[in-house]
């Protein structure tokens with residue numbers, strides 16, 4: 001299927017590895033020009049080179065910056081050679097907040113989580129959405145978490161901050177932009193095989209005295225698909241949401257999780 005988005009410009013945040021890279025890679029293979037972002041410049045540059053060799057016909061610009069800061073957002077939105085704020089596609093993403101007990105979190109911990117996982121996507125949307133609407137085409141995909149639908153107790157910072165974003169998006173998606181060709185959807189990853197997931201296994205192994213392989217096996221056994229998802233699978237869903245074919249789908253929370261969420265809806 002031709003997704004119909006070749007030649008468009010996408011900003012993909014948190015894209016040097018993991019789910020963000022999966023999205024960038026799927027979009028590049030559809031002929032989409034990219035501005036990719038992450039903090040570590042070497043890892044980001046290496047990712048840009050991989051993307052460029054996957055899709056030599058597209059432009060790939062790498063902007064190393066912390067997307068949760070105003071300065072970082074300004075840098076990606078004014079990347080030399082990029083489209084400025086005139087992106088056709090926006091994929092918001094940043095690291096998730098740390099796990100813990102809410103009794104230990106002070107105001108600063110909450111502000112940091114809300115900044116990274118709620119206000120940063122909203123700021124990026126604010127900078128780009130009206131241009132999309134004026135041009136009659138826009139696709140916004142926020143990478144959130146299955147924890148929005150099925151909260152995980154130790155991830156209270158994530159449950160809270162991402163639910164705030166989800167509520168905001170539900171309203172925005174159904175506002176005037178819907179009639180002007182702009183969709184806004186959230187992708188809620190279940191368990192995907194990325195560095196972040198592997199780090200949580202190592203931490204759990206350290207706490208319980210089990211081996212990392214045992215922790216991994218036990219987690220995998222909980223998933224009806226009996227495996228974790230891959231960044232490529234995640235990227236393919238993201239690219240479809242960004243396609244011309246997904247124009248009638250907005251304000252949705254899509255949960256790729258191998259069947260882990262046990263509800264009918």
Ligand SMILES: NC(=O)c1ccc[n+]([C@@H]2O[C@H](COP(=O)([O-])OP(=O)(O)OC[C@H]3O[C@@H](n4cnc5c(N)ncnc54)[C@H](OP(=O)(O)O)[C@@H]3O)[C@@H](O)[C@H]2O)c1
Nearest residue numbers: 014016017018019038039040067095096145191192194196
């Ligand atoms: N993997 C899963 O199973 C899973 C499940 C539920 C939710 N999620 C959520 O999905 C998101 C992506 O997860 P992932 O598994 O792909 O993580 P990952 O493999 O650790 O990759 C995270 C990416 O984001 C970048 N990043 C992190 N903080 C950033 C910042 N402040 N500014 C710019 N770039 C930043 C990282 O590069 P730098 O470190 O160099 O900046 C990296 O490129 C996270 O929010 C995570 O909580 C993941």
